[in-house]
Structures are given as C-alpha cells and as structure tokens.
Amino acid sequence: MTNLSVKNHKVYWRASGQQLVIEPWGKNSLRIRATCSPHLDLQENWALLPDPDNHQVKIKEKPSMVRITHGNITAEIDNRGRLAFYNQRGELLLSEWWRQRTTEDIPGDIKKEKYVSPLEIEAREFNPIPGGKYQLTQYFEAHRDEKIFGMGQYQQSMLDLKGCVLELAQRNSQSSVPFMLSSLGYGMLWNNPAVGEVHFANNQTLWRARVTHQLDYWITAADRPSELVEQYAAVTGTVEVMPEFATGFWQSKLRYRTQDEVLMVAEEYRRRKLPLSVLVIDSFHWPIQGTWRFNDIDWPDPKAMVDKLRAMGIELMVSVWPTVDQRAESYNEMETEDFLVRSDRGIPITLDSRGSTTFVDTTHPGARDYVWQKIKQNYYDIGIRWFWLDMAEPEYRTYHFDNYRYFMGTALEVGNIYPQKFAQCLYDGQRREGQRDVLNLVRCAWAGSQRFGMLAWSGDVHSSFHALHNQVVAGLNMGLAGIPWWTTDIGGFQGGRHDDPAFRELLIRWFQWGVFCPVCRLHGCREPEIPPPEMYRDGVEQCNSGSPNELWSFGEENERIMSRWLGIRERLRPYIHDQMVAAHQKGTPVMRPLFYDFPDDPACWEIEDQYMFGPEILVAPVLAQGMQSRRVYLPPGDGWRDLLTDQRRPGGGWIEVDTPIDTIPVFVRGDATVLA
Numbered sequence: 001m002t003n004l005s006v007k008n009h010k011v012y013w014r015a016s017g018q019q020l021v022i023e024p025w026g027k028n029s030l031r032i033r034a035t036c037s038p039h040l041d042l043q044e045n046w047a048l049l050p051d052p053d054n055h056q057v058k059i060k061e062k063p064s065m066v067r068i069t070h071g072n073i074t075a076e077i078d079n080r081g082r083l084a085f086y087n088q089r090g091e092l093l094l095s096e097w098w099r100q101r102t103t104e105d106i107p108g109d110i111k112k113e114k115y116v117s118p119l120e121i122e123a124r125e126f127n128p129i130p131g132g133k134y135q136l137t138q139y140f141e142a143h144r145d146e147k148i149f150g151m152g153q154y155q156q157s158m159l160d161l162k163g164c165v166l167e168l169a170q171r172n173s174q175s176s177v178p179f180m181l182s183s184l185g186y187g188m189l190w191n192n193p194a195v196g197e198v199h200f201a202n203n204q205t206l207w208r209a210r211v212t213h214q215l216d217y218w219i220t221a222a223d224r225p226s227e228l229v230e231q232y233a234a235v236t237g238t239v240e241v242m243p244e245f246a247t248g249f250w251q252s253k254l255r256y257r258t259q260d261e262v263l264m265v266a267e268e269y270r271r272r273k274l275p276l277s278v279l280v281i282d283s284f285h286w287p288i289q290g291t292w293r294f295n296d297i298d299w300p301d302p303k304a305m306v307d308k309l310r311a312m313g314i315e316l317m318v319s320v321w322p323t324v325d326q327r328a329e330s331y332n333e334m335e336t337e338d339f340l341v342r343s344d345r346g347i348p349i350t351l352d353s354r355g356s357t358t359f360v361d362t363t364h365p366g367a368r369d370y371v372w373q374k375i376k377q378n379y380y381d382i383g384i385r386w387f388w389l390d391m392a393e394p395e396y397r398t399y400h401f402d403n404y405r406y407f408m409g410t411a412l413e414v415g416n417i418y419p420q421k422f423a424q425c426l427y428d429g430q431r432r433e434g435q436r437d438v439l440n441l442v443r444c445a446w447a448g449s450q451r452f453g454m455l456a457w458s459g460d461v462h463s464s465f466h467a468l469h470n471q472v473v474a475g476l477n478m479g480l481a482g483i484p485w486w487t488t489d490i491g492g493f494q495g496g497r498h499d500d501p502a503f504r505e506l507l508i509r510w511f512q513w514g515v516f517c518p519v520c521r522l523h524g525c526r527e528p529e530i531p532p533p534e535m536y537r538d539g540v541e542q543c544n545s546g547s548p549n550e551l552w553s554f555g556e557e558n559e560r561i562m563s564r565w566l567g568i569r570e571r572l573r574p575y576i577h578d579q580m581v582a583a584h585q586k587g588t589p590v591m592r593p594l595f596y597d598f599p600d601d602p603a604c605w606e607i608e609d610q611y612m613f614g615p616e617i618l619v620a621p622v623l624a625q626g627m628q629s630r631r632v633y634l635p636p637g638d639g640w641r642d643l644l645t646d647q648r649r650p651g652g653g654w655i656e657v658d659t660p661i662d663t664i665p666v667f668v669r670g671d672a673t674v675l676a
Contacts, residue, residue: 003079004066009055011068013081018126020081020215024057026235028071028227029220031191032083036126036134037213046191046417047236047447048218073186073221082123085186087221093186094219096123097139097204124215133413136192136212140205146184147605148200149593150480152177152445153458157466159473159593159608161200168196168209168416169401170393173459175445176416177481179232183595183605187228189236189447191216193417195401210401211412225480225596226588232482233587237451239485242518242580243437245315246455247573248277249566250521253549254493255282257532258298259305265550266314274551274563275570276314280388280441280523283319284543289357290324290331292371293378297537303382310383317386317441318379322371322394322422323350323357327540330374334360339367341394342405350404351397354541359394362421363414364407372429385435387426392419392444419444423452445483450587455485455519463492463503463524468510469609469623475517476611479589486591487519491549497527498547504554505625505661511562512664513621515569516613518576518590524549561662568643571675579614590614598635607633616672617643620657620665630665632657638670 003015010023018036025031025048033040058069064079072088084095099117126134148161153175158164161180168176168190178190178198190198194209207217220231251269256262262279269276287295294302309316324331324340326349334340341350341359349356361367375387396404404411406418423442430438430453438453445456458474461467471488478486490510496503514520525546532542551566552559582588589596590613594604597612610620610633618640620632634640636652643666649655657665668674 002064003081004061004077006059006061006066009057009059011059011066011075011077013077015081018081018124020077022068022075022077022083023051024055024068024070025051025218026220027054027231028073028222029218029231029235030068030070030073030075030085031218032075032215034124034215035213036128041214046193046216047189047420048191049235049237052235071221072223073219085219085221087185091185093182093184093221094188095141097121097141098123129211133211133213136194136209136215138207138215138217142200142202142204143184144202146182148180148182150177150179150181150187150477151198152481152483153456153474153478155461155467155470155474157469157473157608159476161477163200163202165197165199165201168194168198169399170416170419170444170446171399172393172395172443173461174393175419175456175478175483177445177447177449177478177483179236179447179481181225181228181480185221185223185228187220187222187232189218189232191218191447193414193446195412195415211410224599226599229480229482229589229596230586236448236482238585238587239450239580239583240437240439240453241584242485242577243439244573244577245277246439246519247576247580248520249275249569250278250280250487250519250523251276251550252280252282252521252523254523254525254546255284255543257545259300259302262316263305263308266309266312268550268552270312272552275566278315278317278386278521279309280317280521281319282388283321283390284354285318287538288325288328288540289321289353289355290328290334291378292320292374306383315386316384317388318384319388319390320375320426321391322360322362322389323353323391324360325355325357325540327355331358334367334370337366337370338407339364339370344403344405346403349397351391351395354543359391359396361406362418362425367407368421368425368428371425375426376429376433380430380433385430387440389422389426389440389442392422392442394418416446418446420446420449420452423449423454427452427454439485441487445478447482450483450485454483455487456483457486457521458488460493461489462494463496463506465506465509465623465625467492468506468513468621472513472611472621472623473608475591476589476593479592480596482587484583484587484589485518487517487521488514489523490514490521491524493524495527496524498549498553499555502625504558507554508558508561508661509622509664512565513619515565515572516591516617516619516666518580520569522549522551526553564662565664568675574676575614575616575674582614591619594618594633594635598637601635603633604635614674616669616674618667618669622659622664627659629656629658631655632665632667634667640667640669642666643668643674
C-alpha cells in the first residue's frame with residue numbers, strides 16, 4: 001500500500017504518525033508543510049499571502065514516487081517521504097539529508113551511496129516536548145560551492161552566508177527575515193516564526209525551530225537572482241510606492257527635548273539653505289510610557305508645531321514605544337484585557353528603562369486596536385502621519401525567550417513575528433483612516449513586514465568603521481530578503497564626540513554612503529550626553545539628550561562636505577523615486593549586490609563591499625579610517641563614468657580609485673542619466 005496520494009493539485013504523504021503536503025504556491029514555487037500532530041494546519045499562512053491559485057501543475061505518479069512540477073520547479077517524493085527539488089533542466093537544487101541503511105526508492109538521480117549509513121537519521125525530526133509540541137529540525141544536503149544570501153540583518157561583515165550559523169531570533173540591531181537566496185538558482189522561505197537557528201554548513205544545512213507544531217517552508221526556482229526575489233515578493237507582498245518626501249534628507253538625534261528646539265533646528269536648516277524633508281522626535285517626549293502622547297510642559301501646542309513644519313515643507317515623525325509603565329493608567333486596563341506580554345516566571349517586567357515596563361502584546365488584535373486608538377487621538381488627529389516604531393523586536397532587558405508568552409503562543413513558538421505585528425498595528429489604523437501612503441520607521445522586521453508600510457533601520461549600532469562595514473552588508477541582505485525600504489543611523493548610534501577628528505572622518509564616510517541608501521537619515525546619541533534640567537518630573541525619571549547632531553555640528557569642513565553630498569542626494573531623488581516604484585511593483589531591492597544585475601559575471605558573486613544603487617549606479621563605500629584609495633570592480637558592459645568627474649572607464653576589470661576625504665567612488669552605467 002502506497003503512502004502517497006494526489007488530490008486538488010496537492011501531493012500528500014503519510015506514514016509513521018507524520019503527514020506532509022506539497023502544493024503549488026506562486027509562480028515556479030511550491031509550499032511544503034508537515035506535522036506529527038493529528039491534524040495538518042492548512043489555514044495559517046504566517047508570512048505568505050493567500051495562495052494566488054495559478055495552478056499550472058503537472059503531477060506524475062509512479063508506484064513508489066510522485067513528481068509534482070510547477071513551472072521551473074519540480075519536487076520528487078518517495079514512499080518513505082524523502083524529498084528533492086529540481087529546476088526546469090532537471091538539475092538538482094536542494095534535497096533532504098537522510099542517512100539510512102537502505103537506498104531503496106531514493107528520488108531521482110541523487111547519488112544513492114551517500115545515503116547508506118547506520119546513523120538512521122531522518123531529514124525531518126519532530127522531537128516531542130513535554131506538554132505537547134515539538135522541537136523541529138529539518139536537514140538538507142549541502143553544496144560546498146553554493147553561495148547563500150538574504151536572511152535579513154545580522155551584525156557581521158559576511159555578505160555570503162555559506163558557512164554561517166544564524167540565530168533565528170529578533171534583537172536590537174538583528175532582524176531575522178528567513179528567506180535565503182542561493183547561487184544555485186533557488187530561494188527558500190522558512191515560514192515559521194519560532195525562535196531557532198539555521199546552519200549553512202559545508203556538510204549539511206540545518207534549520208531548527210525550538211517550539212512548533214508544524215514544518216512550513218516555501219521554495220522557488222529561477223535562472224536569475226532578480227526573478228527569485230520577484231517570485232518571493234509576489235507571495236509575501238511588496239512595499240507601497242514610497243512617499244516622495246521620504247527620499248529627501250531626514251534629521252534626527254537623541255533627542256529633541258522641546259517643541260521650541262525642534263522648530264529652531266528646522267529654521268536653521270532653512271536659514272542655511274540646506275534641504276530637509278523629515279524631522280524626527282525621539283522617545284520620552286511623553287509624560288510616562290504607555291500614554292502615547294506629548295507631555296504638556298515641553299510640547300504646549302504640538303498641532304501648531306506640525307502645521308508650521310509642514311508649511312516649511314518638512315514632515316514630522318514621532319517615536320512610539322510598545323512599552324507600558326506600571327504606573328500608567330493604561331497599564332491596568334491593558335493587563336485586565338491580557339493586552340500585555342506575560343512572563344511565565346518572575347515579575348511581569350520586560351524592560352526597565354526609566355520605569356518598570358511591560359511590552360504590548362502586538363500579536364493580540366485587541367491590543368493593536370487599543371494602541372492605535374491612543375495614537376490616533378494624541379498624534380494622528382493633530383496631523384502627524386509618520387511614526388517611528390522603536391524597541392520593535394521587542395528589546396527585552398534579558399532575551400530569555402522561554403519566559404515570555406503572547407496571545408498567539410509562547411515567544412519560543414511565535415516570537416519572531418512580533419515586529420511584523422507591531423508594524424501592522426499602525427498600518428491597519430492608518431489605512432482605516434483613509435491614508436494611502438503609509439510609511440513607518442521600524443527597528444526590526446520579519447518576512448512579510450514590508451507589506452505593512454515598514455521602513456527598517458539597523459538599530460543602535462556603534463560609531464566605528466567596523467560597524468559601518470557591517471551596515472553595508474546588512475542593507476544588502478535585507479533587500480534580498482524582501483525588505484527594500486531600509487536605512488541606518490548615519491554616524492552610528494552609540495558613541496561619537498562631535499569634536500573628535502576620528503569621529504568626524506567616520507561621519508563623513510558614513511554620510512557619503514548614506515546618500516546612496518534607500519533613505520538618508522542622520523541619527524545618533526552624540527557625546528557628551530546632556531542631562532535634563534530636572535532628573536525627575538512627577539516621580540518619573542527624565543531622559544538625557546545627546547550633543548548636537550545637525551550638519552553644522554561637526555565643524556566647517558564636515559558641513560561643507562556633507563552639504564555637497566546632500567545636494568547630490570537632492571538631485572538623485574527622481575532616480576530614487578523610480579527605484580521605489582520598482583520596489584513596489586516587483587519587490588526589487590533599491591540597493592543590491594553586484595550579482596543581482598550582473599549574474600553572469602563570476603566576479604560579481606564574490607564582491608561584498610560594492611553594490612548597485614538601482615540598475616545604473618555602482619557604489620564603492622570607503623570602509624576604513626585613513627583610506628586614500630581603494631580597488632573598484634567595474635562589471636562588463638557599456639562602460640562606466642565617474643558620477644562627479646564624468647571620466648569614462650571600460651568595464652570588465654579592476655581599477656584603483658583615489659578616495660580623498662570629500663570623495664566616495666560612484667560610477668554610472670553607460671550613458672544613463674541619474675542626476676536631475
């Protein structure tokens with residue numbers, strides 16, 4: 001009797017208490033789900049949009065094997081449940097890692113001898129956990145010559161993730177977005193929000209979810225990296241078209257303390273004739289966490305402030321934290337309704353930042369609606385349309401994921417979806433109010449976050465060249481993981497004295513690179529920090545501010561150089577807007593590795609410190625202190641010209657480029673027009 005069956009474009013397998021289903025899900029793509037539970041859950045889609053129902057499927061049944069083909073991808077599964085995936089040319093893309101005594105009925109052309117082993121290891125391990133659910137481990141065969149990209153944002157300098165071990169968990173400056181892109185021509189989404197890890201080792205690939213009830217992943221095949229990203233975007237969603245103001249310059253710092261200070265900074269930008277699109281008000285402008293409003297002392301008339309800034313052509317963004325102080329009126333209301341994250345052990349405090357606070361449970365629909373109503377009443381109704389969703393991982397004081405429990409399940413089981421649901425909280429409310437161009441700055445992301453108007457940034461990173469290098473890599477892999485709206489704290493967040501020559505050099509290099517990021521945003525806590533006029537107000541500890549962080553705060557030379565590059569950013573805005581349209585239409589990353597546009601050039605798969613900014617601009621950031629020149633690779637094609645000097649260079653090789661302090665190597669492809 002066979003363990004395989006076919007019904008409604010799906011292939012089913014069942015044996016030894018486990019059941020599995022393979023089904024088409026988007027162009028050239030398949031979705032695989034399996035469980036040891038009595039019922040296979042076919043309702044929860046997690047990061048995926050509902051099935052687009054384009055079932056151009058061919059299914060071929062044999063006595064002990066079934067083959068399902070959907071466009072460019074074919075899956076074969078045998079009577080024992082062993083899976084392998086092939087492209088349209090019959091080339092093996094990915095196969096499960098089994099080690100058993102017999103090679104009988106192994107799918108396709110896989111070399112059977114490597115399966116012969118007394119280890120008796122199955123590729124899908126559901127290890128039961130006392131109380132019900134499972135720790136899941138999925139093994140795949142490794143390819144030593146494979147390159148792997150995507151997976152979100154990790155603070156490391158490796159763009160190619162082959163050989164890396166990645167934690168599947170959210171932390172400040174770490175965004176786990178579990179979509180990988182392979183140089184072999186496939187992409188895979190680990191469609192499971194559980195905390196876990198992935199090992200892209202040379203001897204095997206291992207995915208693990210620490211608590212779950214079901215295996216769920218999605219796989220797609222294509223010949224070009226751009227097609228893989230587009231197919232992934234089609235099933236998880238794309239960003240909207242970015243509002244045109246947002247492609248300009250954003251000014252931020254820790255932190256503008258008063259309404260007068262904000263207006264004074266805006267007026268100084270105008271007096272100096274420096275373009276400014278967005279001013280950001282950071283945290284602790286509220287009386288206490290969990291009120292989601294301005295305090296009346298420092299912000300006596302926020303509506304007038306919003307109106308005045310908008311009349312100057314400047315949009316205002318305000319910080320929103322998902323924390324509730326136990327002294328806030330909203331705390332008892334939310335606790336009663338189970339709208340807060342619960343702790344399984346100890347007291348219910350998940351963050352102790354100037355008060356004993358607990359995080360909002362963003363997985364709870366009622367909690368999302370409660371928070372939005374506060375935001376609408378206190379911010380939206382006075383004209384504020386753009387929000388900064390900080391602490392969005394959430395940033396637990398101790399990342400003991402086994403201690404926290406959400407409406408949707410334990411943090412170990414569903415914790416990685418928290419930032420996506422935080423973004424959805426604001427997005428749904430804004431859409432209900434009729435707002436079409438939603439854009440909110442969020443300090444974390446998971447797969448699918450992009451469809452909720454989410455602009456990610458790379459968190460509270462250090463002010464150093466080492467951190468700068470890491471951010472370049474982080475931005476590229478975020479784009480490949482489906483998050484094209486991305487930015488960073490220019491200059492880094494933690495550290496940096498405004499009068500330190502070494503920091504001033506770092507800031508210039510970071511700013512030059514920031515001009516060629518999807519969003520150009522200056523932010524940071526500059527030293528020395530400035531204490532508040534009163535350390536406590538109504539019993540609530542007040543927050544320090546950083547030193548000045550505007551373009552003119554770092555000396556005349558810095559202002560001159562950064563102002564020049566800010567002018568270039570302004571001239572790039574029509575070009576950047578075109579890239580935002582492409583991101584909306586196809587999920588195309590605004591910044592992407594060279595291989596995205598030049599996949600047939602082997603050198604482009606090796607380069608990790610250059611990238612394309614849209615299809616026409618090549619950027620080679622300066623990533624080390626005192627660097628006076630650097631090597632730049634120009635891919636073959638129509639030739640390249642220097643953005644500033646218009647000097648033309650042939651493609652297809654390396655050149656040495658001078659990098660004096662006021663220059664970053666930037667080249668334009670052929671005769672393309674990129675500056676307005």
